[in-house]
Amino acid sequence: MMANNSESKKKKVESGKRKAESLHPSFFKATLAIIQKDLSAEFRSFELISAMLVFSLLVIIIFNFALELDIKVRQSVTSGVLWTTFAFAGTLGLNRSMSVEKDRGCMDGLLLAPVDRSVIYFGKAISNLIFMLIVEGIVLPVYSVLYNVNLFRFDLLGVILLGSIGYAAVGTLLSTMSAQTRTREVLLPILLFPVAMPVLLASVKASNGLLAGADFTEVLTPINLLIVYDVIFIAIAFMVFDFVVEE
Amino acid sequence: MQPRPLALKILDFASVIVLGIATYLALVFAPTEAVMGQVQRVFYFHIGTAWVGLLGFILAAAAGIAYLVTKDMRWDRFEVAAVEVSTVFFFITIVLGSIWARPAWNTWWTWDPRLTTAAITELIYIAYFMLRQGIDDPEKRARFGAVYTLLGGVSAPITFMVIRLFRSIHPIVIGAANGTQEKMNMTSDMRIAFFFGLFAFTVIFIDMMWHRIRLGALEEKVEQLKLTVSM
Numbered sequence: 001m002m003a004n005n006s007e008s009k010k011k012k013v014e015s016g017k018r019k020a021e022s023l024h025p026s027f028f029k030a031t032l033a034i035i036q037k038d039l040s041a042e043f044r045s046f047e048l049i050s051a052m053l054v055f056s057l058l059v060i061i062i063f064n065f066a067l068e069l070d071i072k073v074r075q076s077v078t079s080g081v082l083w084t085t086f087a088f089a090g091t092l093g094l095n096r097s098m099s100v101e102k103d104r105g106c107m108d109g110l111l112l113a114p115v116d117r118s119v120i121y122f123g124k125a126i127s128n129l130i131f132m133l134i135v136e137g138i139v140l141p142v143y144s145v146l147y148n149v150n151l152f153r154f155d156l157l158g159v160i161l162l163g164s165i166g167y168a169a170v171g172t173l174l175s176t177m178s179a180q181t182r183t184r185e186v187l188l189p190i191l192l193f194p195v196a197m198p199v200l201l202a203s204v205k206a207s208n209g210l211l212a213g214a215d216f217t218e219v220l221t222p223i224n225l226l227i228v229y230d231v232i233f234i235a236i237a238f239m240v241f242d243f244v245v246e247e
Numbered sequence: 248m249q250p251r252p253l254a255l256k257i258l259d260f261a262s263v264i265v266l267g268i269a270t271y272l273a274l275v276f277a278p279t280e281a282v283m284g285q286v287q288r289v290f291y292f293h294i295g296t297a298w299v300g301l302l303g304f305i306l307a308a309a310a311g312i313a314y315l316v317t318k319d320m321r322w323d324r325f326e327v328a329a330v331e332v333s334t335v336f337f338f339i340t341i342v343l344g345s346i347w348a349r350p351a352w353n354t355w356w357t358w359d360p361r362l363t364t365a366a367i368t369e370l371i372y373i374a375y376f377m378l379r380q381g382i383d384d385p386e387k388r389a390r391f392g393a394v395y396t397l398l399g400g401v402s403a404p405i406t407f408m409v410i411r412l413f414r415s416i417h418p419i420v421i422g423a424a425n426g427t428q429e430k431m432n433m434t435s436d437m438r439i440a441f442f443f444g445l446f447a448f449t450v451i452f453i454d455m456m457w458h459r460i461r462l463g464a465l466e467e468k469v470e471q472l473k474l475t476v477s478m
Contacts (some may be wrong), residue, residue, distance in 0.1 A: 046333055071425065076403075135440060136374060161457050170398070173394075173398075177378070177391050177394065177395070178378075180382070180387070180391075181378065181381030181382050181391075182381040182382070182383070183377070183381045184381075187377060187378065187381060190374045190376075191374050191378060191395065192376055193370075194367050194368075194370040194371040194374060194399070194402070195398050195399060195402045196402075197367050197402065197409075198402060198405040198406045198408075198409045200408045201299045201406070201409045202365055203409060205409070205412060221412055222409065225405065225408060225409050228405065230400060232405075233398075233401070233402075236397065236398065236401060240315070240397065243315055243390045243393070244390070244394060246390065
């Protein structure tokens with residue numbers, strides 16, 4: 001009898017928990033839901049990715065003629081060209097992904113959801129990161145083919161991943177801010193580039209070393225700084241995001 | 248608007264005096280440097296302005312945190328004052344540095360860690376003003392401003408560390424590291440001019456901050472008056 005009683009109690013508690021969970025989803029689940037929303041909206045229209053992609057290819061073509069990328073020059077500027085392209089395409093994507101939320105009033109809906117505000121930040125940041133990675137995943141092979149350099153090396157891809165994480169982390173926070181100002185799209189690169197400078201510089205430094213044939217241990221310092229930047233800025237963004245979306 | 252408090256009047260007066268003395272010490276009192284010659288005298292003001300420039304940016308980041316915690320508009324006025332005064336001083340530092348660099352390094356500018364970090368920091372705080380300009384709601388403006396000074400204050404040192412991976416030619420004045428960079432050796436007279444320069448610019452900085460904070464209070468009043476008139 002006793003055992004039966006405690007078991008039914010347990011069941012009750014469990015069903016109560018489940019109810020509470022459906023009303024207040026866990027941090028992880030809520031973040032996934034936001035990412036899923038962004039991805040499915042994007043994969044129906046391909047608005048953002050296609051714009052970023054075409055823009056990236058255009059930037060590379062412009063660089064080709066501006067810098068006369070012959071074999072000699074190419075070796076020393078490849079990482080610079082790639083990171084400039086990613087940074088510019090990144091701002092394009094960040095701007096778009098936030099202004100969509102703002103224009104159609106989705107942001108208010110997200111803010112009304114019974115979840116922690118930082119869930120919105122992480123959801124948006126991760127989906128922005130995914131968009132950046134998709135674009136980079138297409139630009140890299142195209143660049144490899146066009147200029148006959150092998151960019152598919154695990155160490156280089158690791159640097160690109162770390163750099164993109166930092167860029168998306170700060171970019172998401174700042175694009176949330178710039179979307180609420182009068183100048184909007186114009187303001188984001190002005191706010192973002194100086195603050196994201198360490199990411200771009202360290203990434204360029206590390207990729208440059210790797211492309212020049214340096215050993216992984218030789219470029220460890222810029223990579224460590226990238227990791228430091230990523231950790232610090234994700235933490236700061238996590239702490240201050242509440243203040244940025246408060247109404 | 249209350250009249251200027253007596254302490255501020257005294258501080259105004261003191262600022263002019265110490266600036267005069269600092270100029271005298273730098274231009275006349277300090278001995279001419281053996282290698283660089285007269286142009287080295289720029290250094291006493293270069294360090295003074297750089298010091299208050301950095302001080303202001305650190306104060307601004309601290310005020311930003313204080314604002315986010317307390318939501319007291321006085322911290323916002325303090326933050327704006329610190330950033331604005333420091334941006335000007337920092338610009339003066341860069342210009343003075345360029346004047347020194349032209350004969351010493353034979354170039355106005357080089358992409359050295361200190362110079363690059365200074366330029367990027369300056370750009371961060373110019374972006375800060377553009378951000379504030381784009382927001383009408385004073386409360387939101389204060390919030391966004393505080394967040395951005397915090398981001399800028401954290402990012403600038405990391406930028407410095409990253410650029411330091413590239414070579415540096417900037418002289419180190421205090422505590423030269425490992426002998427790879429040139430170190431300045433000061434005589435005692437030079438040290439007097441140097442430390443008095445630091446002191447003088449600190450006094451001037453406090454004076455200007457005070458004025459700017461009072462101006463901020465006035466601005467707020469005007470904004471409120473405009474709102475009541477338009478209603």
